[in-house]
Amino acid sequence: MRDQEAADPTGPTREGQRLSTRETAELLGVKPETVYAYVSRGQLTSRRASGGRGSTFDAEEVTALARRNRRESDRGTGPGGSGDLSVPTRLTLIDKDRYYFRGVDATELAVHHSYEEVAEWLWTGELRPGVTFTAPKTSVAAARRAIAALPEHSAPVDRLRVVAIAAAAEDPLRFDLSEEAVLGTARTLIPTLVTALPPVLRTHRDSGPLAHRLWARLTGRSPDEASLRALDTALGLLADHDLAASTLAVRVAASARAHTYAAVSAGLGVLEGPLHGAASELAHRLLLDVLDRGTAVPVIADELRAGRRVPGLGHRLYPGEDPRARALFTLLEDVPGAAPALAAARDIEATTARHAPLHANVDLALAVLTTASGMPASAGETIFAVARTAGWIAHAQEEYGERPLRMRPSGQYVGVRPPQPLPR
Template identity: 35%
Template sequence: MSIDRDLIPASEACRVLGISPATLYAYVSRGLLESRPGRDHRSRVYRRQDVERLAQRKRLGRGPARGAAQSLDRGLPVLETRISLIRPDGPYYRGRSAVGMVRAGATLEDTARLLWDCGTQDPFADPAGDWPARVVSLANDAELPPLARAMAVIPLLALQVPHSFQADQGTRRALAATLLRQNAGLLVARRPSGPVHRLLADTWRPDDEGFAELVRAALVLCADHELNVSAFAARVVASTGAHLHATVCAGLSALAGPRHGGATTRVYKLLEDARQSRDVRRLIASRWRQGEDLPGFGHALYPEGDPRASELLAMLRTQPVPEQPMALLEEVIAAAESVAERRPNVDFMLGAICFAYGLPAAPALSIFAAGRLAGWLAHVLEQQALGRLIRPRASYTGLPPETDAEQE
């Protein structure tokens, strides 16, 4: 990446935005723009694409057009939900703090019952059962990537059950519970059984109670986060009347992207690079000055730090993990805060947990996918109950239509 091409000085940013230096600094303080150290470490530079994006928003004005454009990127709310609320101290699930639920010992199943508004119904009362014969070989194929294995098998599982769109809410919740456990089993190529956090933890580190507690906490904290990309994708598909299994596949597909759940893999790569580096702070500073992102650091909805990550980091610090990887994690965290004023988010902590325990990168994404499925299904059930199609409009910015004379 070229620093001259992708990072511009304050004078150029002011020219593009049509503002004074004082207004530019105000934009930075309000979080509308992000500045980075220049070559001489005294001046500040700005990402060209961020400046141009902000300039485009200014050109849209303050009317409905601007509101519509901003709604698709953590802007104005586009629909109502009773499922979760994001506050500075973390997400709340139907009024209950996710962090508080972790500290109270809640499991993913407890969280799902709350998110799905089950009342007195326990959709997990019946066992998940064995794999149907037609999917056994795929479901147990540990050579396949976890998300690919899940997305290959889940559509076939739909053939075994009635169409969920025509079922009552109780039946849908029971089907959702089966899907939650089946998805967890698919992510680790094992038959679904017992609490999800036990299934995952025993696959990767059998008989390690501290690790199992971390997995339990991570699943609860990842369970839902309002209209994130994967939840919105699942909800849009649900609005068409599609089967629960189809909506889950939509969520998994969205989660796989490197800007969403796939960020955990980029976090792991950053940690591996830091392990090979002789100067971690210099590595972080060099990347930041060149305009590169620091995967796993910062969150637009938590400018003061991601409380989910803080909770997991506090728990990890109490575990008897090897000293060297833990020291490296602390060094990376300190460098990111010192150089970029960025604190770790939940993506970083999922990768960090795996790194600290000597696991590969894949389990981090599997934990995310296993937990977030509870939230997807909550949004799907809510959307199905509404019975409305989600169909936004687009603002056309291409070539104008040809006239009859031009066609001739």
């Protein structure tokens, strides 16, 4: 056993031992940039090295992560694994610093086409120029009554879940999982999610492009063309992103043959986690803090001192730039009044780069949009949820064509071995 431990690079380490970035990368078998990606998503904690140059990492924490990664690799559930969590899909491919919807560059698709057109492409593989979605009046009325019964402080995702449930109750065909029926649900559920929300802007319409209708639910400011285009593009950029946690939940529900509304509800439940849909709200608040204090230096220092990762930076799937952030930042340069928020975002990225080479992700770009548009911090979560519903339904539709209940991984029991005496 001692010989095996000596040969094991993830073997025992001295308590309190610190590792450099290079040593950490070697132990994990990754590039140094990936080490900081682990930090950004809370899997490792770093500390400034003595003298202020570079970062150090706790050896025991690094060793535990290396062992966990190795176990996942052995089970085929880690990156590149071939176990139960590897799900064949024809929808989204993430490759290096780009991503594709059905083989087409997703950023190009979102920039040149409306959200509704992007959704149709995901669902059918066909573009329908000028397509719009209409919400049934009965569904909207039922959803508004349900929302009115919620406490005033209810979060956006709380309201959207209630809308989905109310819309399901109004649809007698919800259990029809044929392709035609699912597409029909998709084209009515998404506009219902938006139209049922109480408007903030006095002059608004409940018809026309979805981005226009959503804008009126997020801010009391009158929109300009550049801002509406940025919001519409943000919806398209966020429509799908492979098997994110919420999307996996949707596929599990669809595998059990839950109807489309229920599958979307499963996604909304997972989305509310602070590490998923709510991440843009944290970035929004950080951005406001930087704007208020005039510089990112004390704000980032406070985040690091508290041991928190800086929101809006880094992404586990993109070692370089997040292509969604890059596309959205470009459009935001044309939005009137967005310059201060854009400058603050760049300040956050540049200041944090002194500690870790992390790039801005789509949450920070979304925070610039919501801040510049006078939207509340929770608006980014609403945008994310509405946008991702298109992808969720595409994945549910794909899963309905697979063997039922195939999303059933086996548990690895690590408890006490039976038989045990009956407890008194």
